[in-house]
Amino acid sequence: MTNVANRAPVKIGVVGLGRLGKRHAQNLAYRVPGAALVAACSPVEEERAWARDALPAPRLYAEYEALLADQDVDAVWLVTPSSLHADQIVAALRAGKHVFCEKPLSLDVAECERVLEEAQRAPHLQATIGFMRRFDPSYRDAYEKIRRGAIGRPFMICSQTTDKNDPEGFFVRFAPTSGGIFLDCTVHDIDVTRWLFGNPRAKRVFATGTIALHEGLRECGDVDNGVAVCEFEDGRLAVFYASRTMAHGNDTHTEVIGTAGALAIGHIPRASRVEIYDEHGVRNECTPTFFERFEDAFLHEAQAFVESVRGGKASGATLADALEATRIGSALREALATGQPVEL
Numbered sequence: 345m346t347n348v349a350n351r352a353p354v355k356i357g358v359v360g361l362g363r364l365g366k367r368h369a370q371n372l373a374y375r376v377p378g379a380a381l382v383a384a385c386s387p388v389e390e391e392r393a394w395a396r397d398a399l400p401a402p403r404l405y406a407e408y409e410a411l412l413a414d415q416d417v418d419a420v421w422l423v424t425p426s427s428l429h430a431d432q433i434v435a436a437l438r439a440g441k442h443v444f445c446e447k448p449l450s451l452d453v454a455e456c457e458r459v460l461e462e463a464q465r466a467p468h469l470q471a472t473i474g475f476m477r478r479f480d481p482s483y484r485d486a487y488e489k490i491r492r493g494a495i496g497r498p499f500m501i502c503s504q505t506t507d508k509n510d511p512e513g514f515f516v517r518f519a520p521t522s523g524g525i526f527l528d529c530t531v532h533d534i535d536v537t538r539w540l541f542g543n544p545r546a547k548r549v550f551a552t553g554t555i556a557l558h559e560g561l562r563e564c565g566d567v568d569n570g571v572a573v574c575e576f577e578d579g580r581l582a583v584f585y586a587s588r589t590m591a592h593g594n595d596t597h598t599e600v601i602g603t604a605g606a607l608a609i610g611h612i613p614r615a616s617r618v619e620i621y622d623e624h625g626v627r628n629e630c631t632p633t634f635f636e637r638f639e640d641a642f643l644h645e646a647q648a649f650v651e652s653v654r655g656g657k658a659s660g661a662t663l664a665d666a667l668e669a670t671r672i673g674s675a676l677r678e679a680l681a682t683g684q685p686v687e688l
């Protein structure tokens with residue numbers, strides 16, 4: 345039940361105005377009922393200049409501590425490099441702010457545990473991690489169908505997150521702070537698998553990978569294509585594939601196999617329902633990036649978080665879910681580095 349006493353707008357400060365932060369800021373400013381984007385923070389002057397032009401006059405800060413000291417901010421919205429998340433969430437909770445933070449919670453399991461301990465001291469504050477796939481209409485439909493028993497007992501998931509190749513190698517520069525392909529990309533597949541399976545614990549993982557195009561990744565021990573298998577305690581299995589080198593676009597999809605049927609979510613990554621008939625044959629254009637594929641999901645997760653701060657039910661990934669995703673992602677990174685299976 346929604347608490348009527350909490351129906352005041354949620355005053356939000358967005359932190360990080362990079363590739364994704366700008367998108368979140370525009371959603372919060374213009375597309376989320378009950379949200380008021382009152383502040384924004386970036387250490388980069390050009391990003392603050394963008395905010396002056398593109399957003400409805402938020403108070404601008406170059407330093408995170410200054411935004412936290414703003415008494416007129418109820419919630420912070422962290423879209424900063426993954427290596428900063430844990431410290432920034434802890435600081436926000438200590439400042440008495442609700443927190444939305446982009447994935448992953450942290451690249452380090454002990455850091456995740458530290459955040460959970462801090463959050464336990466502030467149960468009145470909402471804290472969630474942006475595993476937005478849980479809010480994608482197709483993933484949610486699949487989730488509801490599985491709950492209703494539509495495919496019997498789901499026992500196997502094959503899930504992939506693959507990005508269009510960027511010849512400029514943006515992610516080669518991004519790789520050293522990203523945690524590697526499994527903690528950066530596969531972490532979504534891990535979260536969605538746990539969610540669709542009903543949160544079993546992982547038991548053992550295997551992983552391997554290759555560099556198909558981007559030799560620059562070798563220096564930080566990363567790959568541009570990775571494959572992994574995750575075994576869960578109850579015998580269920582997941583197979584994950586992550587890639588940075590797709591020719592056709594962002595191709596994210598998931599297949600769930602059960603004892604009485606199977607579901608495929610987004611199997612053909614169509615950008616729209618337009619078919620093109622030309623000298624190449626009959627074809628669809630592909631979703632170019634994760635943002636076009638998950639535009640609705642980003643918006644719905646923002647609406648859900650604001651609703652939870654206003655007294656509604658929390659419906660996103662909890663900090664505990666995010667900890668499990670980092671635990672499995674870290675084990676995959678170790679399996680890739682050592683070439684050995686890793687027990688959890």
Ligand code: NAI
Pocket residue numbers: 359360361362363364365385386387388391407408423424425426428446447448474475476528634
């Ligand atoms: P980015 O590098 O484009 O942006 C990072 C932003 O953080 C920049 O605005 C930078 O100025 C700011 N920043 C850096 N240090 C800061 C500090 N100390 N205090 C405040 N701001 C600071 O990175 P991008 O691609 O926007 O990613 C940000 C986060 O979003 C990452 O954690 C990433 O994993 C996540 N992400 C999630 C996606 C999803 O599918 N849910 C997709 C892409 C990114």
